[in-house]
Structures are given as structure tokens and as C-alpha cells.
Amino acid sequence: MANESRALTDSLNGTIRSYAAVGDSFTEGVGDPGPDGKFAGWADRLAVLLDDRVPEDTFRYANLAVRGKLLDQIVADQVPKAVELAPDLVTLVAGGNDIIRPGTDPDDVAERFEKAVAKLADAAGTVMVATGFDTRDVAVLKHLRGKIATYNMHVRAIADRNGCLMLDLWSLKSIQDRRAWDGDRLHLSPEGHTRVALRAAQALGVEVPADPEQAWPLLPPRGTFEVRRDDIHWAREFLVPWIGRRLRGESSGDRVQAKGFVDPHAVKAHLEAAS
Numbered sequence: 001m002a003n004e005s006r007a008l009t010d011s012l013n014g015t016i017r018s019y020a021a022v023g024d025s026f027t028e029g030v031g032d033p034g035p036d037g038k039f040a041g042w043a044d045r046l047a048v049l050l051d052d053r054v055p056e057d058t059f060r061y062a063n064l065a066v067r068g069k070l071l072d073q074i075v076a077d078q079v080p081k082a083v084e085l086a087p088d089l090v091t092l093v094a095g096g097n098d099i100i101r102p103g104t105d106p107d108d109v110a111e112r113f114e115k116a117v118a119k120l121a122d123a124a125g126t127v128m129v130a131t132g133f134d135t136r137d138v139a140v141l142k143h144l145r146g147k148i149a150t151y152n153m154h155v156r157a158i159a160d161r162n163g164c165l166m167l168d169l170w171s172l173k174s175i176q177d178r179r180a181w182d183g184d185r186l187h188l189s190p191e192g193h194t195r196v197a198l199r200a201a202q203a204l205g206v207e208v209p210a211d212p213e214q215a216w217p218l219l220p221p222r223g224t225f226e227v228r229r230d231d232i233h234w235a236r237e238f239l240v241p242w243i244g245r246r247l248r249g250e251s252s253g254d255r256v257q258a259k260g261f262v263d264p265h266a267v268k269a270h271l272e273a274a275s
Contacts, residue, residue: 016050016204018060018087020124022078023094025067025252028259031187034270042188043091044267045197049206050089051264060087063259068252071095071109075116078258088125091167091200092117096132099144099151106147110154114162121162128203129159130167133175138185139231140239167200174213185234190274 021027021043029041043063051059062085064078074094082090094116098109120127131152135141141148152170159166172195174180180192188196198212222230245252 015054016088016125017054017058018085019047019050019062019089019091020082020085020087021047021061021063021065022074022082022090022092022120023065024069024074024097025065025187026096027065027091027093028063028067028256029065029193030067031182031184032190032193034274036270038270040190040193040267040271040274042193042196042200044262044264045194045271046091046200047262047264048268048271049197049201049208050204051268053206059264060085060261061264062087062261066256066258068097068254068256069094071098071112071116075112079116079119083119083123086123089128089204090120090124090126091128091130092120093130093167095151095155099132099147100141106151106154110151110158113155114158117158117162117164121164126165127162128165128167128200129155131155131170133172134170137176137178138181139234141186165203167196167203169196169199172196172199172212174216177216179216179219183234183237 023043027041027043029039029044032040032042034040041063043065044061047059047061047063051061062081064081066078069077071094079092095109095113098104099106117127117129132148135145135148149170156166158164169175174195175188175192180189180195181187182189182192194210195212198208198210201208202212
């Protein structure tokens with residue numbers, strides 16, 4: 001637990017000066033576009049919060065995440081780059097795309113995940129890992145809730161064994177509101193990404209400008225017809241193409257390059273322009 005104690009002390013002193021984000025579409029920021037079409041996302045938003053705590057132009061941030069990537073691809077392509085950077089903070093959120101695929105074993109995925117965590121823990125000042133979301137109200141994914149919960153328990157144990165910080169997304173109740181999700185129901189909306197960034201900052205001991213669990217404004221109830229209409233639209237526009245890619249062995253990230261080094265000031269301007 002020495003790493004965890006040091007991370008909390010350092011973050012409170014404002015000494016996290018470098019950050020590398022490793023993962024898939026969640027960390028790349030899919031669902032959180034700006035006016036130029038580029039994605040921001042929770043990791044970029046967290047980088048802005050961390051950059052605000054140190055002297056200007058002293059913070060380094062790299063987002064290595066690429067949508068659609070499986071755990072082994074992340075370990076092969078992104079983890080070595082993060083190790084080379086040796087930042088003060090690494091966030092590793094991976095394995096979700098493996099878990100939602102039929103036939104995968106969460107025990108096996110977790111074993112491979114821990115090997116990646118160990119490599120990062122040897123190189124970075126602090127490693128933060130995250131649980132998956134509670135999918136009880138998400139179409140299709142609700143049937144995988146038990147599998148996701150099993151993987152989450154492994155991730156918690158891995159964090160304990162390796163002295164990692166934990167970003168607990170399963171308990172983030174505000175994300176269970178449908179407004180926290182993009183139209184594809186697989187990726188967060190801009191507001192959803194914002195709330196995750198705030199929760200991640202809290203895990204680091206950083207004071208945040210808003211409560212990630214702040215209540216959503218009330219909405220009028222939806223009727224059965226509206227729900228069914230939305231489900232049909234979602235299946236046609238998102239589910240069928242997703243299944244098609246799986247059958248063809250394609251990934252949404254096949255022709256996508258990682259953002260690499262990102263200027264937090266540019267992210268901040270991007271977010272302000274989108275608001």
C-alpha cells in the first residue's frame with residue numbers, strides 16, 4: 001500500500017506532473033466529441049484538472065488509448081509506451097471488450113490484466129485501475145452483469161495486491177441515468193465522461209469543482225411506445241453494425257491512431273468551445 005499512500009500525498013501536494021492513459025474507447029473518449037470532431041473523454045478531462053494544480057507548462061499528458069482494442073492488444077501496443085514514459089500516474093482501464101465477447105473467461109482475463117498492472121507499477125509512480133459499470137439497466141449488456149461483476153472483484157483484488165488506486169465505477173450511481181450514455185448505449189456521453197473524471201480526481205485526493213453524484217434534473221416518464229421506438233432505432237443503428245463487425249473480425253479501432261501527447265490547454269479550450 002506504499003504506492004497508494006505516496007499517490008495520495010503527492011496529489012494533495014500537487015506533484016503529479018505527468019500522466020499516461022492506457023485503454024480502449026472508454027479512455028480514448030468516444031462519445032465525448034468537440035466541435036472539431038475529436039474526442040475528449042474522462043482521461044483528457046482528468047488531465048485538465050491535474051494540469052490546473054501545477055505551474056504552467058510543467059504537466060505532461062499522453063493518451064495512448066484506442067477504441068475497440070482487446071486486453072492483449074493494449075498490453076502489446078500501449079503498455080510498453082507507458083513504461084517508457086515512466087509517468088507519475090498511469091490509468092489502466094482494459095479488459096471490457098474481452099469480457100463482453102462470448103466465451104471469454106473473466107478469471108483468465110484478470111490473470112493477464114494483473115501482469116500488465118505489475119509492469120506499469122514497476123515504472124510509474126502510481127497506477128489507477130477501474131471497475132466496470134453496473135449494466136443492470138443496459139440492453140444486451142445486462143445479461144453479462146454477473147460476468148462483469150466477477151471481473152470487477154478480480155480487479156479490486158489486483159489493486160490491493162499491487163498497491164493501485166481504485167476508480168470504482170460500479171458504485172457511481174449517477175452513471176446509471178440514460179443521459180450519461182451516448183446513443184450507442186456502449187459509450188458515455190460528455191456529461192458521463194465528466195462525472196467519471198470527477199470521480200477519478202476524487203480517488204487521487206484532488207478537490208473537484210462538482211459532485212460526480214449530483215442529481216440529474218427530473219425528466220417526464222417515457223411511455224412504452226417511446227421506449228420501444230428508441231430500442232428499435234438503437235438496434236438498427238448500433239447493435240446490428242456492431243454484430244456485423246464481430247462476424248467479420250473487424251474492430252472500430254483498426255484504422256485509428258492513439259492521440260499520443262496531448263496539450264491540456266488545448267483540451268480545456270476544446271471543452272469550453274463544446275459547452
